[in-house]
Amino acid sequence: MKMVASFQKLGPHRFIGHLDLQRAMQRALRRADIPVVYSQGFNPHLLLSFAAPLSVGIEGEHEVMELPLQNNITETEFVEKMNAVLPQGMKVVAAKLVTDDTAPAMARLAAAVYHISAENGFQALEAALPGFMNQSTIPYLKKTKSGERMDDFRPLVYNLTLKDGVLQAVLAITQQGTAKPDQLMGLLCAHAGMAVPRLSIKRARLLDERFAPLV
Amino acid sequence: MDTHNVQRLEALLETVQRPSRYTGGEVNAIVKEWKEGRTTFCFAFPDTYEVAMSHLGMKVIYAAVNREDDLLCERAMMPWVDLLEGLKKEKLPLFSLESRRALSDFDCVGFTLQYEMSYTNILTMLDLGGIALESKNRAEDAPIVIAGGPCAFNPEPLHSVIDAFLLGDGETATGELLRAIGKGRKEGKTRLEILRDLAKIEGVYVPALYEIIYKEDGTLASVTPSLPEARKPIKKRLELDLDAAFFPGETPLPFTEAVHDRIVLEVMRGCTRGCRFCQAGMLYRPVRERSVEKLVELAQSLFQSTGYEEMSLSSLSTGDYTQLLPLISSLNQNFEGKMVSLSLPSLRIDNQLQDALVDTAKVKxxxxxxxxxxxxxxxxxxxxxxxxxxxxxxxxxxxxxxxxxxxxxxxxxxxxxxxxxxxxxxxxxxxxxxxxxxxxxxxxxxxxxxxxxxxxxxxxxxxxxxxxxxxxxxxxxxxxxxxxxxxxxxxxxxxxxxDPETSFLEACFARGDRKLAMVLLRAYELGCKLDGWNEHFKYDAWMQAFSDTGVDPAFYANRVREKSELLPWEIADIGVTKAYLWLENERALRGDITPDCRAGCEGCGLRRFDGVCPV
Missing domain, CATH: 3.30.750.200 (Transcription Regulator spoIIAA)
Structure with missing residues (x-):
């Protein structure tokens, strides 16, 4: 069986880079005495994967990790043992046992929900939202390993809503294309003819292709 | 720090490299409440977080102080240049990782002196932390600034910066110093009165309580206590029983990788090999070993509290630890299946040891x-x-x-x-x-x-x-x-x-006297900091600091001293006598070797300290 679990990355933990997070989580699994699996070979490492790396500076409410288990442990036991050793702001929120043949969380991932707030609210942007979404294409400069090229951002934005002064954005994370919240804000503010304000961004959920939470 | 400042700091942290160095909140970090009657101590490490968090001594003192209910210890490190410039620009103070308070809020700030080239970082941290650089300019309610570590054995180049030095082992002594400071504060004593109280504690040197006279040639003429509390010489502090000495079973686990990011077990303190260039070998005598039982117990506790993948055995000469084989096999037995690799420093690889290593194949x-x-x-x-x-x-x-x-x-x-x-x-x-x-x-x-x-x-x-x-x-x-x-x-x-320039400066400060403090302060004014980092080392600025203050660096680095010369560091009594060191100097010049004293006493002088020497 495999355990798929969601966890927080809140407050100061938003500053932890992806490699550091991997190491921190591996050590937490070891402290919690979870029956983890190690790779074979000369330098065995603890098998653990994450659905999607989170950029430094962005908070996460339900980040997703996945690990094979050596022997069975209940979901409740997993959550309790992990939370006994994890710091505040990095707790496991939910866990689910799945069979080994279940597609990896990383492969099931299709979209993410971001909550974006600005220093002085989004009043100025509200009027621009429908116009932004009604564009048939939104050209943007895409940076890839091989260089830069123009591409269309519009298909990567599934939904934008403003609720209680917080912008909720559902953006694509797929093999074909990924929209990042800072890119979105750059394009949105340009459309509204304003400078990008200081933002605080939180990734609230990771979703599968049916827009259901991964865990 | 008030909410407004916290927000500005948060914004600043988003712009710097590796911000998780500055946020604290690591697993096993200890955040205690600032309450009435609790003396507050900031352990200040004059180098970056990655270096600081590799240092065992800081982890020991941090935990030793925090386990006392009436004391509290937080950490502060030298920020990297991006944050340093940001703090200056935003007029934010250098803060502790735990409660984000300015260094100036603490009752006491303590620096560890591991390396002479970190001295400008001490000035940078004091300055950013809102504390006057020199003792004489500090307000009555400013923190008492203390320092310890190996370089404290020649305290003079920092005499005007550090209020009180602790010479020797700090496990027990740090608490004594902090309690004396706390008590003095409570009773409304003046700084000078508190410093006089500190001077009464064994191992403590308060430079303000001595009068120094130089000869015309620049060498020392005399060092005289000016108040009755001032000891001369100052006998170093010693933890004689390492099993009884405090060693933490939980240490803060950094998120960002430290230089040495693993469980470190101090198996032994001191070394009797007697290499003649080695200062640690003389300073940390006598040899004291920790028992296998104690070490295994600590290793288990440290593994459970950190989940580290690697463990190392630390001392000046781990190959001389008499219980090395039993220790390695006991560790292997206890960590069976836990995927913890054991890394050993350079050892004499004798056959027996090799068998043990091959046997387990768990040694990296x-x-x-x-x-x-x-x-x-x-x-x-x-x-x-x-x-x-x-x-x-x-x-x-x-x-x-x-x-x-x-x-x-x-x-x-x-x-x-x-x-x-x-x-x-x-x-x-x-x-x-x-x-x-x-x-x-x-x-x-x-x-x-x-x-x-x-x-x-x-x-x-x-x-x-x-x-x-x-x-x-x-x-x-x-x-x-x-x-x-x-x-x-x-x-x-x-x-x-x-580059030999760094070693030249290190040589000046290692054997410097009080005149070097002027050079240091001037170098800081000229922008010197992070001197241990090649890309920030400004040799020309240092040379200007020497010339501006009229101090000749060659006098300290390149001069042969006479046998009769009074040396600035003679204020400290480390156990080994000057007479023995001179004897060793003569033997060196003749090419005569001195065997390891465990085979028989060589008369280094340590036996003058009652019951200290096991040989």
């Missing part, structure tokens, strides 16, 4: 590191490094046979009596090591031979038999480096050397 196969220190037997005898070429070649051959292909060899250049022949001996040794690799049949040797020869510049240190010696001039060091560079142009050999 990193490269072999050996420190012959000098290239010829003659010079190795001068420095009393009890390693022969035969020992060395045996270790290297065994390592190659066991599947290693990387060897690091550490040397020093500029040792007393060194000739070009000794330097060429280094190349000769490197060539023999390469030869030992190719002597193995091709199918038996591991691929990728790499012999790294590192040569550091010798810095004569206080409390060593070479404390009277001159350091080679910069020109001479550079000539020697270039000689070695051409001699070491050997296939499979990489030669590493350092």
């Amino acid at each position: 196969k990193s490269g072999l590191t050996l420190a012959p220190e000098a290239g010829t037997q003659r010079l190795r005898d001068v420095i009393n490094k009890g390693v022969t070429e035969e020992d060395l070649m045996r270790s290297v051959s065994e390592a190659f046979e066991a599947g290693w292909s990387q060897v690091k060899l550490y040397f020093m250049i500029g040792l007393p009596t060194e000739t070009d022949e000794d330097l060429l001996g280094i190349a000769d040794l490197a060539r023999k090591v390469v030869g030992a690799y190719f002597a193995l049949p091709k199918e038996k040797r591991a691929k990728g031979l790499k012999v790294v020869v590192s040569a550091s510049t010798f810095v004569p240190k206080p409390f060593t038999p070479f404390q009277w010696a001159a350091q080679d001039t910069l020109e001479e060091i550079k000539r020697k480096q270039s000689l070695l560079r051409s001699a070491l142009n050997i296939r499979g050999v990489t030669f590493n050397w350092h």
Whole structure:
């Protein structure tokens, strides 16, 4: 069986880079005495994967990790043992046992929900939202390993809503294309003819292709 | 820090490299409430987070102080330049990781002095933390600034900056200092009264309580206590029973990788080999071992609290730990299946040990590191490094046979009596090591031979038999480096050397007197900081600081001292006597070796301390 679990990355933990997070989580699994699996070979490492790396500076409410288990442990036991050793702001929120043949969380991932707030609210942007979404294409400069090229951002934005002064954005994370919240804000503010304000961004959920939470 | 400042700091942190160095909140970090009657201490490490969090001493003191209900210890480190500039620009103070308070909010701020080149960082941290650089300018309610660690044994270059120094082991003494400060504060005592109380504690040096007179030639004439509390000499503090001495079972676990990011078990303190260049070997006598039971218990607790994948055994000479084999096998037994690798520092690889290592195969196969220190037997005898070429070649051959292909060899250049022949001996040794690799049949040797020869510049240190010696001039060091560079142009050999300018400054401060404090303050004004980091080291600014203050660096680095000279660090009594060091100096010049004193007392002077020496 495999355990798929969601966890927080809140407050100061938003500053932890992806490699550091991997190491921190591996050590937490070891402290919690979870029956983890190690790779074979000369330098065995603890098998653990994450659905999607989170950029430094962005908070996460339900980040997703996945690990094979050596022997069975209940979901409740997993959550309790992990939370006994994890710091505040990095707790496991939910866990689910799945069979080994279940597609990896990383492969099931299709979209993410971001909550974006600005220093002085989004009043100025509200009027621009429908116009932004009604564009048939939104050209943007895409940076890839091989260089830069123009591409269309519009298909990567599934939904934008403003609720209680917080912008909720559902953006694509797929093999074909990924929209990042800072890119979105750059394009949105340009459309509204304003400078990008200081933002605080939180990734609230990771979703599968049916827009259901991964865990 | 108030909410407004916290927000500005948060915004600033988003702009700097590796912000998780500054946020605290690590697993096992201890956040205690600031409440009435609790004395607050900020352990300030004058280097970056990655260096600080690799340092065992800080972890020990942090936990030792925090386990006391009436005391509290937080951490602060030297920020990297991006945050440093940001704090200045935003007019935000340097803060502690735990409660984000300015250094100036604490009752006491304590620096660890690991390396002379960190002294400008101390000034930077005080300045950013809102504390006056010099003791005499500090407000009555400003924190008492203390310092300890190996460089505290020559405290004089920092005499005007640090209010009180602690010489020797800090596990018990730190608490005594903090309680005296807390009590003084509660009773409304003045700074001077508090400092006088501190001076009564064994091992504490309060520089303001002594009068110093110099001779016309710049050497010391006299050091006289000006108040009855001031001790002379100051006997170092000692933790005699390491099993009883505090050692933490939980240490803060950094998110961002520290330089040494693993469980560190201090198996032993002190060393009796008597290498004549080695300051630690003299300072930390006598040898004290921790028991296998205690170490295994600590290892288990540290593993449970951190989940580390690696464990190392630390001491000045781990190969001399008498219970090494039982310890390794007990650790292996206890960590069966836990995937913890054991890394050992360079050891004499004798057969028994090798069997134990092969047996378990859990010891990480990193490269072999050996420190012959000098290239010829003659010079190795001068420095009393009890390693022969035969020992060395045996270790290297065994390592190659066991599947290693990387060897690091550490040397020093500029040792007393060194000739070009000794330097060429280094190349000769490197060539023999390469030869030992190719002597193995091709199918038996591991691929990728790499012999790294590192040569550091010798810095004569206080409390060593070479404390009277001159350091080679910069020109001479550079000539020697270039000689070695051409001699070491050997296939499979990489030669590493350092800019000698840093070692020259280190030599000035290592044996400096009170006049060096002026140079330090001036260098700070001229923008010197992070001197231990090559890209920030400003040699020209340092030379200007010397010339602006009228102090000659060569007087400290390149001068041979007379036997009769009163040395600035004689205020400290480390146990080993000046007479013994002089005897060792004479033996060195004759090339006579002194055996490890565990075979019989050599009369170093430690026996003057009652019941201290086990030999």
